[in-house]
Amino acid sequence: MQDILQSLGLAFNLMWRLDPNLVAIATLSLKVSGGAVLLAAVLALPFGAWLALARFPGRDAVIAVLNGMMGLPPVVVGLLVYLLLSRAGPLGPLGLLFTPAAMSIAQAILIFPIIAALARQVIEDAWDEYREQLLSLNATRWQCAEALLWDMRFSLSTSVLAGFGRAVAEVGAVMIVGGNIDGVTRVMTTAIALETSKGDLPLALALGLVLIFLVVCINFAAQAVKSYARRRHG
């Protein structure tokens, strides 16, 4: 107990002083996961909207697989991306392995199903309400999808933030494809894992607290966006 309290005290001290090491690691985490969310959202939102409006044989199976992939194990995704990006892999010549870009790609793959599946659900529910009106206006499928994506923007921002929360908190994928290189690919989760095994509990705890703080902030932001939207737009 004494150890924990002492470590907590040091952790708060690190945060209070804005310890450069701590700040650098947290900043890289945000950059990597921010990039991952951007990449994933750009692909997953249109895909989710398309899946919501499309009717084709096997659609139910696609939805089931997509929903199932929301729980992809990060280490497996890390392994697959590792194989793709390693020297001998098909994307080896890009030289991305052990770079922040590789970490963003791995996280993007991890959260693509989350954003796409949630978006599909949101858009499909909305489609029930909007379908006749939009079809009456002679909107094409693509125009419908576009209009629904924009109309559901506040609900969808929650799905995107859910993706961000998952990305920033996962450790397995970034550990494998990033390599946890000090100052280059060390992010909060991999640093916590390393510092804990080294016994540097204050830094690990400080990073852990920052991580929790971030995730809570994200949820507050999601809540705020929603209630603002409800008041402003009905």
Place this chain on the structure above:
Amino acid sequence: MTSILPLSVRDLGFTIAGHEVIQGVSLDLAAGSRTVVLGPNGAGKSVLLRLLHGLLQPTGGTLRWAAADARRHQAMVFQRPVMLRRSALANIRFALDVAGAKGETDARARLALDRVGLGPLAERPARVLSGGEQQRLALARAWALQPQVLFLDEPTASLDPAATRAVEDVIVAMHQAGATIVMTTHDIGQARRLATDLLFLHQGRLIEATPAEAFFAQPRSAEAAAFIRGELLW
């Protein structure tokens, strides 16, 4: 511009899950009328309107407009208006954009808002408008499209008398501006106020198709006579 009217409907049927919702409906719709589809709940009024507008595909019979590409010259207003989460003005602009209107869409949208008395509310988010205002906005959206035929499905069913009055005024104004009106209602008073021609529907069949005056003075069918007397029909 070539007229899409008259519309010729022969032996129209719509069956869903073994239930004949519409059967053997034949009618001719001439330009310039205000046709009211009257009948008790469940008579198939809304389904008939959707068949005419093309939102539903008939399972039997034929439906022939006088000109090709007739859909572009129709608009429909639903019982519950569906508004996009953007301003009142932007909702109309969206409809114009989807219809491929070129140039002065902003001016056209504003003109339509002014005509229904919503000019001052142009920048308001559409979804926070009152029910009556939203229905007038739906009418403005339809009006901006300058349809030759305007379909209205129970447009005042969930409105109070003042809002109903405002909506009816807009319908009359659109008719005077040249649109042919086809609307459903189960409100006899509204049919008396608005109809030039009457289609009386009962259990999916067209019982009477006559000028409104004749219908109310001397209904030919026992069902219509009972309905006018205010008896319950099923």
